[in-house]
Amino acid sequence: MSLSLSFGSSPSLDPYRLPRHVAIIMDGNGRWAKRRGLPRVVGHRRGVEVARKIVIKAREIGIAYLTLFAFSKENWQRPQTEVLNLLKLLEEYLKSELPTLIDKEIRFKMIGDLEDFPESLRELILRVERETSAFTKMTLVLALSYSGRAEIFKSLRAIAELVQKGLLAPQDLTDETIRKYFYFPELPDPDLLIRTSGEHRISNFFLYQLAYTELYFTSTLWPDFTEDEFLKALIDYQNRERRFGKIYEF
Numbered sequence: 001m002s003l004s005l006s007f008g009s010s011p012s013l014d015p016y017r018l019p020r021h022v023a024i025i026m027d028g029n030g031r032w033a034k035r036r037g038l039p040r041v042v043g044h045r046r047g048v049e050v051a052r053k054i055v056i057k058a059r060e061i062g063i064a065y066l067t068l069f070a071f072s073k074e075n076w077q078r079p080q081t082e083v084l085n086l087l088k089l090l091e092e093y094l095k096s097e098l099p100t101l102i103d104k105e106i107r108f109k110m111i112g113d114l115e116d117f118p119e120s121l122r123e124l125i126l127r128v129e130r131e132t133s134a135f136t137k138m139t140l141v142l143a144l145s146y147s148g149r150a151e152i153f154k155s156l157r158a159i160a161e162l163v164q165k166g167l168l169a170p171q172d173l174t175d176e177t178i179r180k181y182f183y184f185p186e187l188p189d190p191d192l193l194i195r196t197s198g199e200h201r202i203s204n205f206f207l208y209q210l211a212y213t214e215l216y217f218t219s220t221l222w223p224d225f226t227e228d229e230f231l232k233a234l235i236d237y238q239n240r241e242r243r244f245g246k247i248y249e250f
């Protein structure tokens, strides 16, 4: 393999044991700015730059699915100016990143409630999805107005309707049926979840899908997160033994 995947003097990444799906809770933009006496939006702006770099790095490494939690359903409750700034940054990111996504053959997919966004942004999101839909090198998933509970509710409602119409018997309900009504049914469960900023919580992200995900917490604030730290998290993941409730005797 011609890729350089080594991290400083530490062992390098094993390209054959990569996590298929890495999810990141990009947290700490506000605190990063506050510590510098700057408005929160400066932290968000810098956070977008970091996200850009990590996307490129993930693609270079060969990660199949990268999900970035960019805006939660609960984040709408922040002050209006902050929400507007975040929407503006999202628009700028999608517009400026589309050529890169095309160049790197990255498919883009949003998960979350599209109807929560203003029409111009909805159209932009759908356009980026459409124009990248045929790419297979990597799938970049952006969680926008996303809530794990809302996703489960969405599926429960759809299933309740099927049962009500007599199209599904309760005993025939499977894991597959539940996922069928999620935002992006083909998305495999995350193998690795990274959360920056020192918070040790899930904050309503991927509640159903995290059942056996390896969790990696770092105190680094998202605007300070680097490609090297991303590699470090991947190497840490590769040094873990995933048991899935079983035991491995030898």
Ligand code: IPE
Binding pocket: 026, 027, 028, 029, 030, 031, 032, 070, 071, 072, 075, 086, 197
């Ligand atoms: C993450 O940074 C970005 C979003 C949630 C949109 P925060 O804005 O949550 O930053 P902190 O956690 O307040 O430092």
Ligand code: IPE
Binding pocket: 025, 026, 027, 028, 069, 070, 071, 072, 075, 199, 201, 203
């Ligand atoms: C989680 O961060 C959501 C995103 C990173 C988009 P929050 O900053 O919103 O989460 P809490 O409030 O600390 O749990």
Ligand code: MG
Binding pocket: 027, 028, 029
């Ligand atoms: Mg936060």
